[in-house]
Amino acid sequence: MTEQHTQGVERAERADAARNRRAVLRATERLLAEGGGDHVSLDRVAALAGVGKGTVFRRFGSRAGLLQALLEERSAELREAVRNGPPPLGPGAPARERLHAFLDGLGAIAEGNAVLLSAHEQACAEDRYGDPSYLSWHRHLSTLFAEARPDLDAAFLAHALLAVFDGDLIRHLTPPGDPRHFTRSIQRMAAALLADAPTATRGR
Amino acid sequence: MTEQHTQGVERAERADAARNRRAVLRATERLLAEGGGDHVSLDRVAALAGVGKGTVFRRFGSRAGLLQALLEERSAELREAVRNGPPPLGPGAPARERLHAFLDGLGAIAEGNAVLLSAHEQACAEDRYGDPSYLSWHRHLSTLFAEARPDLDAAFLAHALLAVFDGDLIRHLTPPGDPRHFTRSIQRMAAALLADAPTATRGR
């Protein structure tokens, strides 16, 4: 997405453009950290980044696009680990263990970016469920569920699990001094959900 | 909330005020039905209701307050049935049956008001979890969960269940021709969640 060969139909991104994109992302995260999610107006982002407002829109299309890009940046590592990394996060481990590991990873991202999450949810409005990032998580979860509990509605459960990853809810449920509380809760919930299939052996 | 005795510290609501409030609520639901949730601007509501904008704000405080009032109106019946109605919705039935009945009722409301739900979620922004309506549903769910599965984190599960009642998600998951699909899905999920406690008798 950032690298490009000189030849071919696509032209490489101009150096100043890349520099500006980085500046805008940095500015966004600074504003996000300072004030709440509503504190991040595109005027402010542009001003803090030292670029014009038009530049922000040309790079990211919209407020939602900007926040999504930031979110993407923060979750790229997890996505790669899920696809090609070592078990239990990557392929090779039993579904339940992969699920546990995945929720651990996703929970960590969510806990560390609750404000960004909230802002993104609010900006997204429509078609949140067509978002490639969402689809990717959903597909993964759905596959794991289907593998562990073929008798349940895996697609629905995946949506339900993802619905709990709400920025506001996470902030509401995270006590000071225990930043991983939410993750453990949702891991327990997932465990209860696939506790033991009627025809399988007991889990505990 | 609408009735008031003539005596006492509080004064009865003036007749025109009550009439206007009704007009505003009606206008809101009409706009909600016609266009999407973003189609409901307070200017438009006021215009359609035939009142001034100030009136809307005096009655409802804010956009969020207006939508919340409408939602409240739509769910008052369920709330009453849960508190004092006959089983299995009201008190007296086993927790699992009450939960099933409650999810049926809440699901019906959500399915019938998905657009309103979305709009409310977006407007609410902060402190969605301090909202009296939310608290009420959460308390009920939490109690039922605690009764059926004392070994699980009832408060968290209640939040998780409620998180799935997302207007956009419901629209996304409701196929044409099967308006109760979502409800059945979430009922099945709840059933799986408290399928059988390790120390209790089998449920199925």
Added chain:
DNA sequence: GTGATATGCGGACCGTAAGTCCGGTTACGG
């Protein structure tokens, strides 16, 4: 190095929406 050109830049501009304010109006109790 130099010139051609596409790419990118900036910020003025626009439409819209939430929320505020205050002078005028009216329902209500006595």
Added chain:
DNA sequence: CCGTAACCGGACTTACGGTCCGCATATCAC
């Protein structure tokens, strides 16, 4: 019928997301 407190309306303010277009400059072929 009158005094008053509650209420009404809509102009006004502020702020934001998004668009547009004339200007600048990085890049590349030569």
